[in-house]
Amino acid sequence: MENVNIEEIYKIDKERLLGYYNRIKNQFKFLEPTQIIAKFLINRSIGSNDVFDTLLYFKDKLADGKELLDLAFEWIRAQKIRLEYKKYLIRAQYPHNNLSLAVDDCIFKFFLEYDKYIRNLLKEDIREHNLSVLYEIFFSPYESKNLNIQDILERHIDKVHTHHHEMEKINTNIIVLRSGLSIIVVKDYEDVLFARKEEKIKKELKFKKTTTYEIEQENKFEGLLIERLIKTYCISSKEISEKEIENAVSQFLSSYFKFGVLYTFDSFKDLLIHNLAEDIFSGLSEKLKQANTMENIKYLALNVITIFSKTIKSKKLDGMAWKKDLTPLLKTFAVKFINNL
Amino acid sequence: MYYYILGVNKPKLFEESMKSHEKIILGLFFADEDNLVFDHIRFSENFTDMKINDIKMLSYKFLGPVFLTAATSEGENWRIEFIEASLSLRDSIIDEVDVLQSFFTLNSSMNTQEGTTNLFALISTPYTEDIKLISDEISKYIHPSINQSNIVNESILGERFDFNRMINIELERGINLIEYSLGSSRKAYWKEEQRYYCVGLIERKTGENLRLSNLYTFDKDDPLRRTYLDYIPSYYVMSILPDYYEHLISETLQVYDKKGIYPNIRMIRLRYRDKKVVYLEEYLFENEISKSYGVILVQQYEESEKNKKLSYYRKNLRLILDRNKDIKESLNLINSHLISERWGTISNEDLDKIGLLLDKSE
Structure with a gap:
């Protein structure tokens, strides 16, 4: 039920995307399937040259019945979620600009249910750092140029552990979400604060200009x-x-x-x-x-x-x-x- | 988009979010299997040490019955999930602008490999809060986050792991998240309407020198009494909860210097696995006496016409109060199997009698 919700709330036009993917596939028949999907994503302004390596890395980590193209669609959906989350963040006013609160609030409102949803894409026994890596890649701004999978993995592999009780994996999804998304939320909120500050300065200057006398901008x-x-x-x-x-x-x-x-x-x-x-x-x-x-x-x-x-x-x-x-x-x-x- | 579904209309303005700690009551209590209690409570910096000590005792008092139900129900670990009181202003000289409007507690219980943990939130604010949103924050985010941080930090830090530090950080994060959500008006969420069967009626009267509370239920020899004992913590526990919590809430308001505001229990929800109990109460304040009637309801476990919606019971409780119906007639309205034999629920002797005669399992 909850999974259906994510697809309903953050709709992507799979049919249209599939049509576009097929056009690329027909155009570049000489390319490998992974290369075609990478090209498809890059053409949709998702990622850069690092996309191919990311796809290769996750290729053998997909759940039974899932394909790389499903991962590509989810990458596109993730950017849609990012857009909605950014809209929310732009209007958020956290007391004392509390960054931990910004992280908790955004994870709770946008990513907690998503976590349940996206785990269906990957194998059940996947190590948890792969998920925090995936979150960092999926939810980084689309204009990010430095999304090298090996660099990101290096940062997560020792920090995000997978815990087991006897043979069963212990759910540590909130800690994994924080590992993958904290830096992104903090950076986004700091950008919001910076933009607000700039806007405020602009307004003040405009006000001074119109009401008193013209002062040269410092x-x-x-x-x-x-x-x-x-x-x-x-x-x-x-x-x-x-x-x-x-x-x-x-x-x-x-x-x-x-x-x-x-x-x-x-x-x-x-x-x-x-x-x-x-x-x-x-x-x-x-x-x-x-x-x-x-x-x-x-x-x-x-x-x-x-x-x-x-x-x-x-x-x-x-x-x-x-x-x-x-x-x-x-x-x-x-x-x-x-x-x- | 997603936050509409979760019940948040819009992010609040900074000014709105900056609620003074003097205007709200907000506490988060964590207790583990050994009943060790950790708390994070907001209070005014102007409070005296004595007041702060009183505030620090609230966690034990509110969590007490949570443990009590576990202790008295022979293995059935009932949880008090939700308590709500309506607040009334009975002192016309109060000039405080932000009078408290809502008072409720929420409890989340989770079973981990280390045992059961409880996270309990005490909230009173000048708004009609979106309780579901806060409940979801507690049970889906803050409480799991505490348990997960415990596992992860212990595994990473080993001997250097400091539980106190971890729990304090997590409780502070939690209380910040709850505080940020306060002020969203209550919303009507879609959910399947449940039907309930009434197993008892509690009549209470409180005034300056008056404290009276009686339970009406099945005849002690009626098989229904025994049948429904399996669906509630016990008649004893259900009898003491409304009075206990109403007094505790009143005490809390006094500790926080909220004078002139009086609480009346509105609803208590309990759960044990798939069994659910709701206590629903309505009150009338007349001639300096608060008179109330409450019903002990068990969630329907078999299809029957005798099972009714909560609104049905709420409406009839109001009828009983407003039309001042006699008890026989009132019981008949609620459930014709309930009899007018009165069981006192204030003195220890009376309560022992309930334990002995109504809670016997044979």
Whole structure:
């Protein structure tokens, strides 16, 4: 009954999808079936080149009577669920921006019943980390480029255990759901918070412009995610993945650099060092603030930026180009900084 | 889309979610097979230590009968799944804006390889809550999550596993989730209408210097008395529950400084495997005395015209109260097999008599 509900609530037009799949199949007769399904998914904007490896990995883990095409359809359905979940999250207001609450609320409302449903697709004796891997792959944003199955497996295999009582598997579905989805929900909710903050600033500026006098928008780097990430690390000492750090750095740079606008290196260098140091410093606990003063952090950032300035060929670039060049540099800097805390 | 099915209209605004701990009563109690109780209770920071101690005792008091039913029913581990009280404001000088409107408790029991665990929630808020949503959160998410965390953490951490830490984290997550759901108005969910057979009527009167409670049921020699004993925890337990919980709820309201609000038991649901018992009560407050009638109902186990819907009993209880019918006539309305012999349910002597004569199994 509950399984029927998932298919009813998050409907996908299987007939139409099958028609499209058959067209691809006829077009690429020389390809292997798994390659055809991978192509079908990529053409539906699901995943990237990693899709093929993911399909191969799950191929022998499907329940009797299920095929890779069923997995592909469920992948498409998962993105539909993601859309509904995102719509909900955009409107959610968790007290004190409690991220654990966001995870629990979303898992309870969107993924708990789904877990029962999707387990029918896979063999009963499948090891639980495969499910948390599947959740991470299925519910990551479709634009995610880094969904390499081996990387994801590496992260889950030692963390998500399968428990047995005598011969019977013990149900630990909620813990598995949390393992697979926590990072996704937290990242999505942080994006929502960031978007809200931006919207609020925009509104305030608009209000000021129309009611008082025109003030030039203060242009600065704002590392909301960097600050939160370091704060989380200081409180829980939880390991932070490089991917999360990269996202935070990317958000920090995006808050300043605009596509289509040219910037000279000297016009933002000092501001970048200052804002980066500010955001990192405000994320530190009181105890760590004593060991890492603002000036120290600025000094460390200055060293990195100075070395970088010697390698750049052009001093005037588009905002997106600066972001692309600076992301790996600042990511390495942030990783080293966090590791040394 | 999915959250419509689950009964959530829309995510609430931050302001709505930020309910002051002073305006609601919210507690989550966890108890395992050894009756060890862990709790997480919201209360005002302004409460004195004495008050906090009183609040901390609530878990034991509310869970008491949950254990009691297990102890008195010779192996049949009955669970009190749900208790609901209606609240009435009897003091016109109360000027508190957010007067409490709903008061209920929910209990989830789960059997694990370590034994049975109970998760009990005590909730009172100024809203008419969506009880099913909260019940689902407790039984499908929070309680399983505690048991699963126990297994997973113990296996990963081995000797370093700290049960206290784990349970406190899980209870805090649980209480946050429940608190976030509060304020969704109650919804009518589709479910198959069950029919029930009435095995007893409880008459209660409470006032400033008055406390009276009587049970009316089958004749002690009527075979029906023995037949239906298998479908309830015992006549003894069913007799004490309404009075016990009504007083406990009243005490809870006082501990939380909710003056001028008085509780009346509305419904108690119990279950043992596929057996279900519902206690349904209606009250009338007149001349400073609260008078109530409640029926002990057993879920239909065989098709019979004598089995009625809950609405039927609710309507007749109201009729008995409003028209002030005499007890014989009232019993006849509910179930003609019930007789007007009165069994007191307040004093220990009276209760012992019920245990001896009505709960005997031969």
